[in-house]
Amino acid sequence: MSGRRGLATGVLLVAVPVLLVLMTCGGGIDWLTPGRLLAALRGELTGTELALVRLRWWKAATTAVVGASLALSGALLQGLFRNGLASPSLVGISGGANLASSAALLGLTRVTALAGAAPVLVPVAGFIGALGDGSLVATLARRNGRLSIPTLLLTGLAVNAFLAGLLAALQSLSLAQPDILRELLSLSFGKLDDRNGGHALTGLVGLVVGLLVLPFVARSLDLLQAGEEDAASLGVDVPRVQATCLAAACLAASCAVAVAHQVPFVGLMVPHLLRRLVGPGQHVLWLAAPAGAVFLLLTELVQVRVFGLGVLQPGVVLSLLGGPFFLLLLREQGRELRSW
Amino acid sequence: MRGAGALVLTTAALFLTSCERATGPPPPERARRVVPASATACDLVGALLPVENVVAVPAQAEEHSTWGRQVALDAELPRFPSYLAEPILRVAPDLVVVDAYQSEDTSRRLAEAGISLHRLPVIDDLDGAWRALTELGVALGRSDEAARLIEGQRQRREALAAAAATRRSWRVLAYSNFSGQGWTAGGGTTLDSMLTLAGLTNAGAEGGKTGHRRLTHEELLAIDPELLLIGAGPVEGAVSPTLTLLRDVALLEELSALRDERVVVLPSHYFSTASHEILGGAELLAAEVAAREPSLR
Amino acid sequence: MVSEVLRAEGVGVSVDGRTLLADVELAVAPGRLLALVGPTGAGKTTLLRCLAGLLAPGSGRVLVGDRDLATLGPKERARQVGWVPQLLPELPEIRVRDLVASGRFSHQGLLGRSTPDDRAAVDAALEQMGLEARADDPLGELSGGQLRLALVARALAQDAPLLLLDEPTAGVDSPRALRLMERLLELLPERSLVLVSHDLNLAAQHADDVLLLSDGRIRAQGAPAEVLTEARLTEAFGPGLHVDTWGDVSHLAGRPRVLPRRADPKGDGRGLAPYLHS
Secondary structure (H helix, E strand, O other), rough: OHHHHHHHHHHHHHHHHHHHHHHHHOOOOEEHHHHHHHHHHHHEEEOOHHHHHHHHHHHHHHHHHHHHHHHHHHHHEEEEEEEOOOOOOOOOHHHHHHHHHHHHHHHHOOOOHHHHHHHHHHHHHHHHHHHHHHHHHHHHOOOOEEHHHHHHHHHHHHHHHHHHHHOOOOOOHHHOHHHHHHHHHHHHHOOOOOOOHHHHHHHHHHHHHHHHHHHHHHHHHHHHHOOOOHHHOOOHHHHHHHHHHHHHHHHHHHHHHHHHOOOOHHHHHHHHHHHHHHHOOOOHHHHHHHHHHHHHHHHHHHHHHHOOOOOOOHHHHHHHHHHHHHHHHHHHHHHEEEEO | OOHHHHHHHHHHHHHHHHOOOOOOOOOOOOOOOEEOOOOOHHHHHHHOOOHHHEOOOOOHHHHHOOOHOOOOOOOOOOEEOOOHHHHHOOOOOOOEEHHHOOOOHHHHHHHOOOOOEOOOOOOOHHHHHHHHHHHHHHHHOOOHHHHHHHHHHHHHHHHHHHHHHHOOOEEEEEOOOOOOOOOEEEOOHHHHHHHHHOOOEEHHHHOEOOEEEOOOHHHHHHHOOOOEEOOOHHHHHHOOOHHHOOOOOOOHHHHHHHHOOOEEOHHHHHOOOOOOHHHHHHHHHHHHHHHHHHHHH | OOOOEEEEEEEEEEEEEEEEEEEEEEEOOOOOEEEEOOOOOHHHHHHHHHHHHHOOOOEEEEOOOOHHHOOOOHHHHHHEEEEOOOOOOOOOOOOOOHHHHHHHHOOOOEEEOOOOOHHHHHHHHHHHOOOOOOOOHHHHHHOOOHHHHHHHHHHHHHHOOEEEEEOOOOOOOHHHHHHHHHEEEEEEOOOOOOOOOOHHHHHHHHHEEEEEEEEEEEEEEOOOHHOOOOEEEHHHHOOEEEEOOOOOHHHHOOOOOEEEEOOOOOOOOOOOOHHHOO
8 A cells, every 4th residue: 555545545544434433423314414513513502403413423533443343353353363254253252242232122121110121231231241152162263272264263153052042032922022032133233313421431441452452453463464373483373362462353253242242244354345445454454343333334334325314223324335345245256265 | 550540431421411311403393204113103193294294104103003004105115125314314303203113223323413303102002102192292393293193092082981881891812923923912012002092802811921922822722812813914805824824723623612603803904003092903993893892882 | 792693492383183393493593595405294384384374283392583573563563574475376366566565554544645755665575586677467378387476575565674485486496496595695794594395406506504304393594505414314214315516616615406206116225115015
């Protein structure tokens, strides 16, 4: 990546998210004019209009933070695994979060005294589920104190399949209660509406930790692309880098799924899009967060404009977009794909 | 250590306050701009308020609410596809009536924006629905209407029971299958309550089984009910998808209810109701059974 | 004061109960080239990996200067021992200069920022290996021999007093292999080299010391003429190798020459026949 191109990309990746956040603040069922947004900033709005701006602002902030965290997490994992198929969901983060949140939600519908605690308990359960599952997969994939990357991928697959079974069993408990099913569905396909400052802040914690780790691992991840032994010979502390990246990726993604539930494909797709745009290497890591924010803000903005507010969940649109995109990617890179 | 202790205490305190369900400010004495947030809420609100006091409805109101079916809803009336704060804020309601299971996140955003909320209890039977009506009547400032409605329903229930006493209590199985797995309603469900009101025996509750549960074809054959109760599909006038499915399975030709065409198809707003319309459903069901009485005997 | 750059004491490695290396004792004096030779599967690369600190020996220890390699941090270790792998996974889009610059990692801080010193070291290493002109080319455009030179340049940029090379001439044709070895010999007075090679003549012609391994044990070590005798080679490799001298080629005087020689069909007792039935 040349310096000029890098600079231009950097500027774009700051300016575009800001613009998209503003657009998300302005757009919902109908558009608020920039004048009204400005008035809100000056504290001149009251009542419904103020409440709307607040709702949209926290939605924008949560969307940006969640998109950024998932993309960063995906980029870290793809760098660590040296495998473009790696994503937060692959190491079990989404599955674990989904299962734990669903269990919490269903449990709360039975214990009515605690039902009001759902906005706190469900994300907390999701976070614990995500981090617990991520650690479980990582622990199972350790061999003689070393993290085995192929084992990690396969362990993730196996654990995910197991969790999916548990989830299905759990969902069948609420078979004929459409309202609960609807709520459970929101756990599987993400929820970015009706978030508040607590959601955005929780997501931000994971993102900041992930970003703080980056400078310390970016160069090492570059060197790891030639293999663990080669990196070690150059002075890379391979086990430490692996543990740090995995922990940061898990934490960032866990915070994201705790506040927005399962938002698929962002962690997988954004790093690929970036490599396409700026070539491989550690700059993908640096650009992942802003690019992820842009990606999720944009898809959410477009889907609300096209389908209307609350018609489809973010995950549905992302899956519809992500599936074909990924197939296209696989086709184009067909000659490089090897399974051996 | 002290820092950690303080953190735990703060978290616990935050948690305890968070257990409180959002209600928003107290509702006005007589609410005039009301949003029922679920199909059940539509039935209950619609029973106590004139339709012009309802300022927005969920998109499923017309399919799953009896009230939504019966009053011709204005095409201009705002409909929201899911329970989100923005579309509800847009219509500036003075009270939102929410189902027990609906998103607490959304309720909090509404309460924070100064909207009053009334939360319905979980309704499993007619008595539960009446309690919900009474509470809602207070919240809406329309206790008299609620009392009158309940009194009317009480008389209808007695009439239903009297008519049922003259008939045999048929073994009826509620069954639903939309090409996935089939399920039935055991004891403690609104469908069970509807069957009981109609003076029928819920075959799905035999052996003390409760709640909604999966039912295989094998179990269906083993139960072999005298009458099948199924829901109509979402498309008006079309054949019920459950019925189509049942008829497509060759094995189920042995089912006596199918063979002798003893199948009652209930409109989906009755089949899935969780409001006082359980009674309406029971009356419809009792009438259907009475009409088939000769063939049943 | 220690006189060795590197020393192995009783190094042994076993995996799943199979002994790969046992009781290896060796020392590398400053400014010398040690060649590890032996048949396939003798444990040459395993030993080299132990010496590089990439594999922790099950028993014994490896000393760099007077410090145990196992006690060094990854970066400290990399500043002491440079490693030239046989092959790299395909990274065709990386530029030569960037590959060489990655050798500076152990000299950089936590954030991996490169300093003018780093850039100077990279330029010097590229020049030493004659790669200045190819500095901005991607690795995918280099020949096998040039790729080796680039890997050596990376180890040079690493600025370690000791370089370990795994089969540096494998897959490179003979004239180029010769030129590669000449470049390596130029490094010698300042640096010490240990290389693994399956090419006995390469060891015979260029090494100061030769260590013969078979079945994970040292069979002989010392000057090429002492180690590479027909008897020892037959013991390690089996029959078929003939050793003679370069005759009147003066600069190679005293260095053995190893030739594979087919058995005499008439069976004069020096061919394969006596061993085939043993």
